[in-house]
Amino acid sequence: MKPSGQGARPSLDARLQSLFGRLDTSADFEASLLARVKVESDAALDRERIERARMEEWRRYGEARRELSWGNTVREFWTTYFSRWVTLEAIGVAVLAGFVLQFVWSRLPPEWTAQINQYAPEMLGLVGILMAAAPLAVVGFNRYKNTGGLSFDNPPV
Amino acid sequence: MLTDGEVIDLVRAGRRDEALAAILPAYRRKVFGLAYSFLRSREAAEDVAQEVFIKVWRALGEFDGRASLSTWVYTITRNSSLSALRARRSDRSLSSPDALEEFEVIDESASAETAASDAALMRLVNGLPDKQRQVVTLFYMQEQSHEEVSAMLGIPVGTVKTLLHRARSRLSAAAAGAADAAEADA
Numbered sequence: 001m002k003p004s005g006q007g008a009r010p011s012l013d014a015r016l017q018s019l020f021g022r023l024d025t026s027a028d029f030e031a032s033l034l035a036r037v038k039v040e041s042d043a044a045l046d047r048e049r050i051e052r053a054r055m056e057e058w059r060r061y062g063e064a065r066r067e068l069s070w071g072n073t074v075r076e077f078w079t080t081y082f083s084r085w086v087t088l089e090a091i092g093v094a095v096l097a098g099f100v101l102q103f104v105w106s107r108l109p110p111e112w113t114a115q116i117n118q119y120a121p122e123m124l125g126l127v128g129i130l131m132a133a134a135p136l137a138v139v140g141f142n143r144y145k146n147t148g149g150l151s152f153d154n155p156p157v
Numbered sequence: 158m159l160t161d162g163e164v165i166d167l168v169r170a171g172r173r174d175e176a177l178a179a180i181l182p183a184y185r186r187k188v189f190g191l192a193y194s195f196l197r198s199r200e201a202a203e204d205v206a207q208e209v210f211i212k213v214w215r216a217l218g219e220f221d222g223r224a225s226l227s228t229w230v231y232t233i234t235r236n237s238s239l240s241a242l243r244a245r246r247s248d249r250s251l252s253s254p255d256a257l258e259e260f261e262v263i264d265e266s267a268s269a270e271t272a273a274s275d276a277a278l279m280r281l282v283n284g285l286p287d288k289q290r291q292v293v294t295l296f297y298m299q300e301q302s303h304e305e306v307s308a309m310l311g312i313p314v315g316t317v318k319t320l321l322h323r324a325r326s327r328l329s330a331a332a333a334g335a336a337d338a339a340e341a342d343a
Contacts, residue, residue, distance in 0.1 A: 012325065012328055012329055012332060013297075015274070015275075015278055016278070016282075016293065016297040016328075017297050017300065018275075019275055019278060019279065019282075019297070020293075020294055020297040020298040021297065021298065021299070021300070023189075023190060023193060023199075023294075023298050024186055024189070025185060025186065025189045025203055025206060026203060029185065029189075029203060029206070029207070030181055030185065032207070033181070033207050033210050033211075034174075034177075034178065034181075036207065036211060037174060037177060037210075037211065037214050038174075040211065040214070040215075041173075041174060
């Protein structure tokens with residue numbers, strides 16, 4: 001609704017209209033606002049780019065950490081170990097060795113077998129430890145050599 | 158002017174800057190006027206208007222059209238104006254009090270008589286209670302409708318009409334009183 005009135009009002013309305021009707025922003029308002037928006041927009045894009053780069057770096061760090069973790073190294077070693085050694089030929093050799101052992105065992109003098117039986121748990125334990133520790137020692141050495149002794153326990157700052 | 162839906166579509170298409178550029182002509186003067194009605198300072202109102210549009214630009218991504226764009230923009234403007242007003246009052250309490258820039262809407266190129274008359278009218282308007290002054294400022298700024306002033310100030314249309322009526326009565330009475338006093342002096 002436009003201002004309207006009677007008597008003295010039109011004059012007052014007209015004066016008020018004239019007084020406030022010319023109120024406006026300065027001529028460069030839009031230009032300076034759009035310039036500010038552009039600056040903010042560029043800054044936001046920069047922030048976004050930096051954040052994306054940071055996330056990517058963090059992802060690669062996590063990946064490297066997983067690749068070089070003990071669990072992964074040991075798992076990889078055993079996978080390689082089994083795929084390399086547990087072959088049909090190896091199984092055949094093991095079965096054959098079993099038969100040979102059985103044959104030799106049955107022909108050993110009873111006092112020898114009694115003595116061997118007495119120390120069997122210790123001997124088997126020692127063989128087991130050697131079989132497990134030797135590959136682990138090799139894995140540990142290789143890992144240290146590859147990473148130059150770097151620690152991966154602390155995340156990057 | 159774009160509809161609210163078209164503004165949302167632009168924002169969803171990642172064209173926030175274009176959306177702002179599109180709504181700016183429609184809201185520039187309204188936002189400035191609303192801020193001016195609170196702050197009574199052209200410079201401060203312009204600063205607030207800039208802040209409002211920056212806030213709108215930043216938050217456009219969150220605008221979902223549940224409320225109308227105008228309601229949203231006016232709410233931001235009112236809140237920003239009140240914050241600026243509070244900041245200015247606390248600044249003033251720390252420094253020497255200065256008068257409000259009440260004559261800054263007066264046309265400097267006008268004749269001395271017109272300028273004096275405008276200044277007198279501006280003094281009368283500034284003497285009105287805050288709400289009446291705001292309604293008068295916004296209503297006459299752009300020959301706005303009662304409905305538009307109501308939306309800008311977030312008050313019912315009936316209240317706008319009442320405030321405007323009271324303000325006009327006061328201003329008429331004050332202007333008549335001033336004219337009588339001038340005649341008596343002469």
